[in-house]
Amino acid sequence: MRYDPTLHIVLHEPEIPPNAGNVGRTCVAIAAKMWLVRPLGFQLDDYYLRRAGLDYWDELEWEVVDTWGALQSRLTESLAGAMWLFSARASRPYTEVAYARGDVLVFGKESAGLPREITSAHADRLLTIPSRPEVRSLNVANCAAIVAYEAVRQWGRGV
Numbered sequence: 501m502r503y504d505p506t507l508h509i510v511l512h513e514p515e516i517p518p519n520a521g522n523v524g525r526t527c528v529a530i531a532a533k534m535w536l537v538r539p540l541g542f543q544l545d546d547y548y549l550r551r552a553g554l555d556y557w558d559e560l561e562w563e564v565v566d567t568w569g570a571l572q573s574r575l576t577e578s579l580a581g582a583m584w585l586f587s588a589r590a591s592r593p594y595t596e597v598a599y600a601r602g603d604v605l606v607f608g609k610e611s612a613g614l615p616r617e618i619t620s621a622h623a624d625r626l627l628t629i630p631s632r633p634e635v636r637s638l639n640v641a642n643c644a645a646i647v648a649y650e651a652v653r654q655w656g657r658g659v
Contacts, residue, residue, distance in 0.1 A: 502561055505533035506601055507651060508580050509644050510571065512618070513609040515541030522641035524560050530648055533578075534562040537571050541609070568618060580604050583625055586647065587613050588637040590628035597627065599651035607640050 509532050514520045520536065527534045544564065565571045575583075581602035586594070608614035619626055629643055638646075 503531045505561060505578075506530055507532040507599075507648055508535060508575065508578070508602070508604040509533070509648060510535040510537060510604060510606040511609075511640065511644075512537045512568065512606060512614055513539055513541070514640070515610045516640075517542040517547075519610060519639065519641040523644045524562065525556050526641070526645045526648055527561070528556045528559045530652055532561075532648060534560060535571060535574075536562070536564045537568060538564065538566050540564070575604060583622065584647075585614055585619060585622050585626050586643060587619055587626055587628060588631075589613070589619075590626040592627050594627040594629050594647050594650060599654055601655070603651065605644065605647050605651075607644055610640055613637070 507530065509523060509527055511520055511523060511534070514536060520534075520540075520542070524534050526532070563574065565574055579602070581600050581604065583604040583606060584594075584597065584599075585606045587608070606614065606618075613619075627647075629638055629646055631638060
């Protein structure tokens with residue numbers, strides 16, 4: 501079953517298969533599309549990727565692109581909404597923006613986040629999920645779920 505995505509959730513150079521699998525499951529739950537930007541730290545047929553997504557892969561709308569530029573081109577073709585990028589180093593909380601259907605939520609790789617050239621180019625769209633200073637960053641799958649469900653909450657209805 502294919503759907504018109506409520507959101508586009510991008511994992512830029514993801515490294516850990518269970519994280520991508522869990523983001524995929526969140527995408528199915530809210531009818532979002534998952535995008536994976538290469539290089540990937542796993543094979544797409546990876547046991548752990550599929551295991552984390554359980555039996556939801558047949559229901560998931562997803563696409564893999566080779567580069568950040570290719571992603572931007574594809575999103576333009578998809579008529580995606582505003583792009584929001586997430587970083588532990590940002591200062592603007594994710595709750596200070598109004599999300600719209602079709603928005604793009606971009607998360608970086610687990611070990612390093614998003615590259616500086618991407619965050620610098622989109623500094624006005626950079627958001628964070630606040631946490632105590634003792635925590636460097638939150639798990640990317642948790643971040644995607646937190647922000648995606650904030651968008652759904654703002655819309656004031658179920659998915």
